Amino acid sequence: MSVLILADHDGRQLKAATRRAIGAAKAWSAPIHVLVVGSATASVAEQAAKLDGVAKVLRVDAAHLAHPLAADVANIIKSLAGDFQVILAPHTTLAKDVLPRVAGLLDVAMIADAVEITAPSTYVRPIYAGNLLATVESSDAIQVVTVRATSFPAAAEAASAAAIESLAAPAADTRVRWVSESRNASDRPELASARVVVAGGRSFGERFEELLGPLADKLGGAIGATRAAVDAGFAPNEQQVGQTGTVVAPELYIAAGISGAQQHLAGMKDSQVIVAINHDPDAAIFQVADFGLVADLFDAVPQLTKALEQ
């Protein structure tokens, strides 16, 4: 049996989550093939080929795949599916979009966001915003799975590189057209894999970036936000951490002015060290924090930034 991993990348870099999906795939002790879909992806394919455990990289490169759309990627995977018993990807927006479509095309069930794999077909996954963990067993001949990247070790660099095989791309599904994108350019690390995340809630108001930015930069961290802060327009959506946002598990998570609703905790409670700053001593966030500071964030956050400069 073999495992096919759908790589997530930005056209230049393989995402850290993909390395962790490769780490997760080792549960099957089977050859791992990595599928790189895109346009001008030679260097991404090379990065994947150099990872430990990867037996082969399959590269599907075409101009119309510069912004891969679900229908096209799902068709590619379906055409390869006969050779694989496991189709796996990190639980990022790409896979959340594509893999259920693949499962539908193959008439198999899908396991989303697995945090533990007991090969060949038993998984642990969070349900109810991570309030419970379900152990499930799938009976399908092809297992379609996304994994929570933060729960698995990243594949290391290998001594030698695997072969890269180029495959022809099927024609584009012309019923879907890519129109435009807007990505927030940032020099900060990617939220999902940052070593430090500095997060804020809605009480920052318009001063969200002004107060949290310098602290994040001081710590070389990414910025996270609650849904309430995003909904109020104080932080961009891609910063949302939680059940319906990004799941993070950094070495250090600083939660300032965050109440600690279960939907937010779902996205950060696996962080190694959690710091909470809140002026309400009874805020739920203190129940998961290693270090709690009862203080007004408008004083404490700038003070903390300053203290770290010394």
Add this chain to the structure above:
Amino acid sequence: MKVLVAVKRVVDHNVPVRAKPDGSDVELDGVRMNINPFDEIAVEEALRLKEKGVVTEIVAVSLGSAASPEALRHALAMGVDRALVVETGGVFLQPLAVAKLLKAVVECEQPGLVLVGKQAIDNDAGQAGQMLAALLDWPQATFASELKVEGNEAVVTREVDGGVETIALTLPAVVTCDLRLNAPRFVKLPNLMMAKKKPIETLAGSETGADFAPRIKRLKVAAPAQRKAGIKVGSVAELVEKLRASGVLS
């Protein structure tokens, strides 16, 4: 154009859930239920499309056991035109089964657009819409935060890692709705009372020809390991000292 919206009844998002003592399932006895928040957003979006004159009829559909009409009542109270329930006799419906039953409904209702929530907050699977699109061989857009219908296209802005992306789909298509798409209207009590009197059509799942048997077996449900609350520090200086000592500040 007709729009089909799928709604599910789930545990209210404010209610903490527990596993049954024997770990076989989630304890749902006596727990407050509500319409899945993402489905409520899908209903709201359909209503807005109708108010803009793009849509002529909204059909809400719910699948599963006898209890699901409550989510449909909520949709009717919000203003959908018709409600339909597919009875499956208490079988726990997994996303693939949901997609197959929805496909059967789509084939008889012939909508130009299907709107669903991006995930249900009970199983957090996030699969039904994409699976439905695959089964119908229709275009899909997931995680919509903006939706416009222009001619025979749906132009959807969708939330992706690191930003947003806009794509255009030839109709008919399936769109899954994210939180920022809209804020659902408040349901007034008189509307809810009125909705109680409206008819809900019923379709027997067994008559659809869809195979809705579960493919995944749930072996166990358990609470995750709880974090222990740590200590409170008295000042920013003390916090920095503790962080330095714990080694997380490089």
